[in-house]
Amino acid sequence: xxxxxxxxxxxxxxxxxxxxxxxxxxxxxxxxxxxxxxxxxxxxxxxxxxxxxxxxxxxxxxxxxxxxxxxxxxxxxxxxxxxxxxxxxxxxxxxxxxxxxxxxxxxxxxxxxxxxxxxxxxxxxxxxxxxxxxxxxxxxxxxxxxxxxxxxxxxxxxxxxxxxxxxxxxxxxxxxx
Numbered sequence: 001x002x003x004x005x006x007x008x009x010x011x012x013x014x015x016x017x018x019x020x021x022x023x024x025x026x027x028x029x030x031x032x033x034x035x036x037x038x039x040x041x042x043x044x045x046x047x048x049x050x051x052x053x054x055x056x057x058x059x060x061x062x063x064x065x066x067x068x069x070x071x072x073x074x075x076x077x078x079x080x081x082x083x084x085x086x087x088x089x090x091x092x093x094x095x096x097x098x099x100x101x102x103x104x105x106x107x108x109x110x111x112x113x114x115x116x117x118x119x120x121x122x123x124x125x126x127x128x129x130x131x132x133x134x135x136x137x138x139x140x141x142x143x144x145x146x147x148x149x150x151x152x153x154x155x156x157x158x159x160x161x162x163x164x165x166x167x168x169x170x171x172x173x174x175x176x177x
Contacts, residue, residue: 005055008080009063019074019142021067030064070135071158074142074151083148085155097157104164112171120175124168131161 010017013029035041037056042049066072078085093101104127111119134154141151 005059009067009076012060012063013067015067017077017080019070019077019139021073023068026064026067030060033060070138071155071162074138074155074158077142078148078152078155081146081148083152085152087156087159090156093153093157093160097160101160101164105167108164108168108171112174115175117172117175120168120172124165124172127161127165127168131158131165134158134161 008017010021012033013026015021015026015029034057037053037060039050039053039057042053045053066076075085075087104123107123108120110116111123134157138151138154138158141147141154
């Protein structure tokens with residue numbers, strides 16, 4: 001078993017580096033690789049082969065999880081382009097986006113205080129719609145315009161939006177218990 005650990009995640013699965021990917025092809029390529037390298041197939045192999053199998057299986061799992069999720073795929077593409085989205089250190093956002101965030105947080109707080117599960121469900125649907133539009137924008141920025149700076153800002157926005165969705169989901173779960 002000889003594999004190249006230096007190839008990028010897209011190459012590992014035989015995909016072109018892009019935000020818009022064929023997820024069915026990704027799933028199939030992942031299953032094919034796991035079929036070849038899964039540690040269960042090497043139970044009777046030498047220690048070195050079992051270790052290599054484990055490393056490859058782990059590498060394939062990490063690569064698959066990175067490419068499967070749109071936000072992590074975008075971060076990875078930016079990384080391949082030599083761009084750090086600076087999610088942890090650059091929290092500067094356009095004023096309009098920050099105002100939207102404040103309005104969302106206020107609506108979530110109101111729904112939580114009123115113990116209004118229906119309002120939380122509506123908020124979650126609306127947030128997911130906004131995330132969908134942001135993902136479309138991100139696809140255009142990464143695949144069409146190759147505007148890495150704009151894409152990095154969109155990735156940071158996406159991180160905010162994902163946190164809001166988690167907050168809504170946590171509030172919904174709290175109401176159910």
